[in-house]
Amino acid sequence: MRVLLSPDKFAGTLSAPEVVAAVSQGWRDVAPGDELLARPLADGGPGFLEVLAAALDGRRIPVRTVDPLGRPVAGEVFVTGDTAYVESAQACGLHLLTAAERDPRATTSYGLGLLVAAAVESGARRVVVGLGGSATNDAGAGMLAALGAAAVDGAGLVLPYGGAALTAVAGLTGAPRLRAVELVAATDVDNPLLGLHGASNVYGPQKGATKADVLLLDSALERFAQVLERDLPSCPPGLAQLPGAGAAGGLGAALLALGGRCESGIGLVSRLIELPQALAGCDLVITGEGAFDHQSLRGKVVAGVAGAARDLGLPCVVLAGRVSAGRREAAAAGVTEAYSLVEHFGDEQAALTRPAEGLRELAARLARQWSRS
Known part of the structure; x- marks a missing residue:
């Protein structure tokens, strides 16, 4: 299994590389034999x-x-x-x-x-x-x-x-x-x-x-x-x-x-970090950001990654602090599934104070669901 990790930052809590580190750890706890490609992203803002x-x-x-x-x-x-x-x-x-x-x-x-x-x-x-x-x-x-x-x-x-x-x-x-x-x-x-x-x-x-x-x-x-x-x-x-x-x-x-x-x-950064080449050989794409909402689908990191995955016929999973984007809208943008830290913890404060822990746990859950290991 080859998995591309290409999230944005979780504003106010984790940088994009920190998000990648947390997701990587959770996935490897379950499926250590899978190949994880790290391509943290930014759209011009913080990070x-x-x-x-x-x-x-x-x-x-x-x-x-x-x-x-x-x-x-x-x-x-x-x-x-x-x-x-x-x-x-x-x-x-x-x-x-x-x-x-x-x-x-x-x-x-x-x-x-x-x-x-x-x-x-x-x-x-x-x-x-x-x-x-x-x-x-x-x-x-x-x-x-x-x-x-x-x-x-x-x-x-x-x-x-x-x-x-x-x-x-x-x-x-x-x-x-x-x-x-x-x-x-x-x-x-x-x-x-x-x-x-x-x-x-x-x-x-x-x-x-x-x-x-x-x-x-x-x-x-x-x-x-x-x-x-x-x-x-x-x-x-x-x-x-x-x-x-x-x-x-x-x-x-x-x-x-x-x-x-x-x-x-997002186009400039994707090109510089060679995101298209990384996508080409993958089985699954994981992206994310602090709040996955209607604005996320209008030119932000998640939309760019999900759209590129969709064009290649690849499943794309979004991990976010909070999810409020409509399912139909998200699916049209190329998002296969979306998971929220708030929903995972059942508590907004926990999502804000323990985001790395939550991402590790969600990534482990995804590995059990998606990995062929």
Whole structure:
């Protein structure tokens, strides 16, 4: 039996490699003779760099940066060949803030700019920025400031951190220092920057925005998008409505304005870790994430893995902290079965505090069911 293990992280509890380790142990306890292939995945959000660094030869460069409130935090750049990879969540991540600190009116992407600057200084010719899990809603204004192009008001004064301050934006001062690198935004979010499906409306409430905040932020980002189109020669027309512009609180828009392009995060990582080749010789695929819900089936890791397995006629099992996706929807996406830690333990708190134990037990159950050993 050849089993491919290709999960995403379980947000807030286990990284993708830790999920693989727990599932591997449970399976081997029952069927030690089976071959297990480990291919942990990420879609551009938290864990993006860890997954790539585990699969590829390269060097990890530590970088001192700041979190969404401007406090010092450790980050890194992963360089392989002429490409540098950066994870926005290391500087902009929602996990860096307590629930009480979440305020997209004030949070900044400045720390991501420091990471991108370090990637540029590494000598890379291409910089890939993984987008996801952000606490910011400033359309990359902070990132641009760190790169040398700060947003200013009508008097020429640099604006403070946060999306709300962009209600007063009148222009940019300076120019981005990028040394002609190619920029790629790795994301599986295709939301535009503005409107009902935009960054503020869809993701703002998850970051602490009230209904009034959402209206304020959407208006501020509209004004900033107009400034970007006017002041950055590399900015494409119609920026605010381009697919992916709304990713990570509008960081997608800033990267597009800098002449970058969007690429599927799950597609990029799958290619780099050679997922298609691993799938080709397998009998069973196991994937998973913290919450398997309707959003999982729209371009996230589980959907990518299950769809690839389906296309090859392979069964695919999902392990998750919680399962709420409809069975019919999941089956259409290529999911054969789905198992929940909450259901396994019969208790949500146990699922949160003992995820590795639960995954080992579920994997042992799967081995008894599926293995030919």
